[in-house]
Amino acid sequence: MEKIAFTGGGNMTAAIIGGLISSGWDPSRITVVDPNADQRVRLAAEHGVHITDDVATAAIADIIVLAVKPQVINAVAGQMTTDLSGKLLLSIAAGVTIGTLEQLFGPVAIARTMPNTPALLSLGATGLYVNDHTSEVQRLEAQKIIESFGICVAVAKEDLLDSVTAVSGSGPAYYFLMIEEMIKAGTAQGLSREDAAALTVQTALGRQPWPRRAMCPPKSCAPA
Ligand SMILES: NC(=O)c1ccc[n+]([C@@H]2O[C@H](COP(=O)([O-])OP(=O)(O)OC[C@H]3O[C@@H](n4cnc5c(N)ncnc54)[C@H](OP(=O)(O)O)[C@@H]3O)[C@@H](O)[C@H]2O)c1
Numbered sequence: 001m002e003k004i005a006f007t008g009g010g011n012m013t014a015a016i017i018g019g020l021i022s023s024g025w026d027p028s029r030i031t032v033v034d035p036n037a038d039q040r041v042r043l044a045a046e047h048g049v050h051i052t053d054d055v056a057t058a059a060i061a062d063i064i065v066l067a068v069k070p071q072v073i074n075a076v077a078g079q080m081t082t083d084l085s086g087k088l089l090l091s092i093a094a095g096v097t098i099g100t101l102e103q104l105f106g107p108v109a110i111a112r113t114m115p116n117t118p119a120l121l122s123l124g125a126t127g128l129y130v131n132d133h134t135s136e137v138q139r140l141e142a143q144k145i146i147e148s149f150g151i152c153v154a155v156a157k158e159d160l161l162d163s164v165t166a167v168s169g170s171g172p173a174y175y176f177l178m179i180e181e182m183i184k185a186g187t188a189q190g191l192s193r194e195d196a197a198a199l200t201v202q203t204a205l206g207r208q209p210w211p212r213r214a215m216c217p218p219k220s221c222a223p224a
Helices: 011-022 037-047 070-079 098-105 117-121 136-147 160-169 171-188 193-205
Strands: 004-007 030-033 050-052 063-066 088-091 109-114 124-130 150-154
Touching: 004 011, 011 030, 011 037, 011 117, 011 136, 030 037, 037 050, 070 098, 088 098, 088 136, 098 109, 109 136, 109 160, 117 124, 124 136, 124 160, 136 150, 160 171, 171 193
Parallel strands: 004 030, 004 063, 030 050, 063 088, 088 109, 124 150
Antiparallel strands: 109 124
């Protein structure tokens, strides 16, 4: 059975681990590396995963999730001295390109993703782009991991991950703003803030779920 390791045990890692475990991953196959003891203890208590502060340990896994802040990726690469051939690197770091990741980690399979905060509720919307070293099996693995916490949309060009960032990555902030304005409009017309908030939030929840679609390989997603 495959093992997965997360470098960085923050908010996004907690969301992804929640999704993985609810989709059937045994916590014994999951390791989290984080220098912060509080984060490690919290994740171990909440999810029963292995924890460590040694980045090199992550390289033992088949799938290594880069879930640190973008400015920390260099340090992680420096500490990961094991040969990563045959492994899948899944990066959620905003703005760190495949070119940069290949320079840091070598010519290995890399799935670059852009998730969003609704992943915390297993309602994430995530863009995915894989490099040429990624096999079809590894691409499907990346897709399955992403789908454990929401929907996965493969993009045909890496640049389109910037558009994913604009639409769904930053999207929650736009919705919060709109919700806040709707609540203000309700209170301006005489509703209590509590009632206006309840009506607005319930209305936001009450849309039909967007149908999940079969994911095409990135290259065949390209427009004709
Ligand atoms: N949050 C979002 O909405 C969102 C959406 C899309 C993508 N992302 C991307 O997801 C990544 C993680 O975001 P997040 O919100 O989960 O961040 P976060 O909560 O700050 O988690 C990052 C964790 O990494 C730890 N860390 C620092 N140096 C490390 C090292 N050398 N090795 C291992 N762990 C280390 C940090 O510990 P300390 O706190 O002690 O430094 C922290 O616990 C970022 O690259 C971000 O761009 C986030």
